[in-house]
Amino acid sequence: MDENRLAVLIDADNVPYANIKEMLEEIAKNGIPTIKRIYADWTKPTVSGWKNILLENAITPIQQYSYTSGKNSSDSALIIDAMDILYSGKVDGFCIVSSDSDFTRLAIRLREAGMTVIGFGEKKTPQPFITACDKFIYIEILKLEKEAVSTVSTTNKGKTSAKASKKIEKEIVTLITESVADIADETGWAFLGNLGSFILKKKPDFDPRNYGYPKLLPLIKSTQKFIIDERITGANNVKHIYLKLK
Structure with missing residues (x-):
């Protein structure tokens, strides 16, 4: 059975880099990430943490200078690339990694074109962007899973390895x-x-x-x-x- 080909587009300004490995593993459950790009002004020290993990995860950095103070030019670059990829016909869906509501209209447009759209972001992500996606996954979940695995592997310290379930709302x-x-x-x-x-x-x-x-x-x-x-x-x-x- 053929797997969906996915374009993974990451907004480096609006998501943490700490759990990129877990994010890519989660994305792989939904298809094959054939395109992986990350957008930022790489001259800024605020995104320096991403630089060390791009090569090992085969993510292509896209440089976008901030021409105007207070404006996020990386958003525009990501949106333009997404539309180019859409019209190329080379993918079946998109993974948009960001906690920014500016991508709400993009997600809607991609779904109108028949694309599956999976969003990744923090729990602070505005509801309009979440709703615009077919599926939205909170990065905090991936962090908790990683911590749970770590806890299980440290049983020699006498700590419980059971993960308590939250009360169902x-x-x-x-x-x-x-x-x-x-x-x-x-x-x-x-x-x-x-x-x-x-x-x-x-x-x-x-x-x-x-x-x-x-x-x-x-x-x-x-x-x-x-x-x-x-x-x-x-x-x-x-x-x-x-x-x-x-």
Whole structure:
């Protein structure tokens, strides 16, 4: 099966460089990053931290001088490149890495052209940009996952390696409940494989990892509001999971 070809465009002025490896690993789950570019005025000391990790991650730096004080010219360069890449027809989707709402219109335009748009940014990212993406992933999640792995590897210090789950907000429980009802068949059963993507259409920044769960199913089970049915299919005994409201 062919994987989606992705253009990864990074706004160096508006995201931290510390978790770039985790970001690229997350992007790889969604497709093949065939284009990787990062935009900044590289003469500024504020982006010096990026320079050391560009080569090892095969990211192409794009120089954009700041001609006017207070204006982010890197935004314009990224947007122009995105449209050039769109018209080249060489990719199936875009990953826009930024916490800046200036890319809201770009995300909308790319989706209008049939592109999948995945956003990456900090939790301070304005809601309009998040909503404009098909899917939005918080960088803080990747940081927490990295810390959790580190904790597991230091059990010799006597620390607990269990990651405590956050309390599930009532809003999220309602979102899941309503989404199950929306896609359920006439008997009330909904296929888990369709549920995750359906929820993302309503809430692009939905991610079980925000609540301490690695996948959607453990999160759903924690609510204790659903009946879970694992059905074995004829293909190598693969299980399909269905759920319905109790």
